[in-house]
Amino acid sequence: MIDIDSVSVSFGDATVLDDVSLAVEPGTFLGLVGPNGAGKTTLLRTVSGALEPDAGTVSLDGDRLDGLGSKAASRRVAVVPQDTTVSFGFTARDVVAMGRTPHRGRFEPSSREDSRAVDEAFARVGAEHLADRRIDELSGGERQTVTIARALAQETPILLLDEPTASLDINHQVETLELVAALVADGKTVVAAIHDLSLAARYCDELALLADGDIVATGLPESVLTRERLAESFDARTVLRRDPVTESLGVTTLARQPEAVDRSVHLVGSGSTAARTLERLVGADASVTVGPVAPGDALAETADLLGVETIERYPHEPLDDVTLAAAREAVDRAAVVAVANPALVAGEDEVYELLEGRSPMVVVDGADGDQRTPDRAASRAETLRRRGETTDVRGVVDAVARARRLVEAADD
Numbered sequence: 001m002i003d004i005d006s007v008s009v010s011f012g013d014a015t016v017l018d019d020v021s022l023a024v025e026p027g028t029f030l031g032l033v034g035p036n037g038a039g040k041t042t043l044l045r046t047v048s049g050a051l052e053p054d055a056g057t058v059s060l061d062g063d064r065l066d067g068l069g070s071k072a073a074s075r076r077v078a079v080v081p082q083d084t085t086v087s088f089g090f091t092a093r094d095v096v097a098m099g100r101t102p103h104r105g106r107f108e109p110s111s112r113e114d115s116r117a118v119d120e121a122f123a124r125v126g127a128e129h130l131a132d133r134r135i136d137e138l139s140g141g142e143r144q145t146v147t148i149a150r151a152l153a154q155e156t157p158i159l160l161l162d163e164p165t166a167s168l169d170i171n172h173q174v175e176t177l178e179l180v181a182a183l184v185a186d187g188k189t190v191v192a193a194i195h196d197l198s199l200a201a202r203y204c205d206e207l208a209l210l211a212d213g214d215i216v217a218t219g220l221p222e223s224v225l226t227r228e229r230l231a232e233s234f235d236a237r238t239v240l241r242r243d244p245v246t247e248s249l250g251v252t253t254l255a256r257q258p259e260a261v262d263r264s265v266h267l268v269g270s271g272s273t274a275a276r277t278l279e280r281l282v283g284a285d286a287s288v289t290v291g292p293v294a295p296g297d298a299l300a301e302t303a304d305l306l307g308v309e310t311i312e313r314y315p316h317e318p319l320d321d322v323t324l325a326a327a328r329e330a331v332d333r334a335a336v337v338a339v340a341n342p343a344l345v346a347g348e349d350e351v352y353e354l355l356e357g358r359s360p361m362v363v364v365d366g367a368d369g370d371q372r373t374p375d376r377a378a379s380r381a382e383t384l385r386r387r388g389e390t391t392d393v394r395g396v397v398d399a400v401a402r403a404r405r406l407v408e409a410a411d412d
């Protein structure tokens, strides 16, 4: 059991941890997530005893860390640091054997027990083949594996890892976290700082979100990672969805748009061009409404993931009066109307009529527009284009911003 109680840490004038409390139950894999500079490493260093907090206490299984000697603390907590510094001239076996130091007297030679622990640690991480290699000649991933083996040779109930997957390729990321999860299944208590939120959600039992010097939320990954919290803590626009393969939460971060759109936009259209247009507009912080669109369409699904207000319609049927009225209201209310795939939109009389006389308009052309557009729809699409600006998806935020400035100039 790790009990962090009201811990505060400052460096000079900067308060990095401000009255942080967190309890980690035995046999739990807790992922520490949060933006760069949030204090994850600082918190891990406080738990390992490497850093003494300015205020508050850390207790391990009921014993205060500051009352344990450093050797006793090292028999309880092992650390895999972010920076697996190279110790020139040592073999991997020498490095792993260093994990045994807390178990030996000052001048005591290594024992049979030490050799067993080192062998077992190499076997556990599957790195026996590296034992006689020089540590400074190993790849970053191999060195990381050896550092984990060193921590295992320490035979502690608690393991702290600082960004264990940061320098690893995709296979090694998963292998490392599978190993850590297996160690937890064997009874270890693990706290790991992890930047990749999808991997953290997949492997950790619980997450603690650290931001602005405090723990903002703890609990099951699904309860900690919400769009609102990620917006607040990371200033990021994200899409959260359950991964169909792992069944864990997947987090996709939207590209940040350089220009914010601070007036409302109504988006009419369908298909992937419309969906990508929506993603860009939401990334630019625009207040967007969408529709009418049929459920199952790429636009409707993206709007659902992004939590965008959507006017839904029945597929393959004329628009009913209620849907038409809702769409008309949204079009009238918006500062700018964006139309994706204009020929498709113009092919439907009622939808086209909604847009009649409307300006300014931004027309977004995409590769998924219908090539077999009837002549009438094609000429109507041209009419829509003349009422505003035509762009591809990449240019949509700029085009909407220009259209917005037109509205503002007209308002003045």
Ligand SMILES: Nc1ncnc2c1ncn2[C@@H]1O[C@H](COP(=O)(O)OP(=O)(O)OP(=O)(O)O)[C@@H](O)[C@H]1O
Binding pocket: 011, 016, 034, 035, 036, 037, 038, 039, 040, 041, 042, 043, 193
């Ligand atoms: N020894 C130190 N002296 C001065 N400032 C420090 C020290 N260690 C950390 N800091 C500062 O404390 C803040 C938190 O750093 P920390 O490394 O704990 O963050 P982190 O969440 O691990 O970040 P990252 O995700 O970038 O690794 C940063 O602003 C950092 O510059």
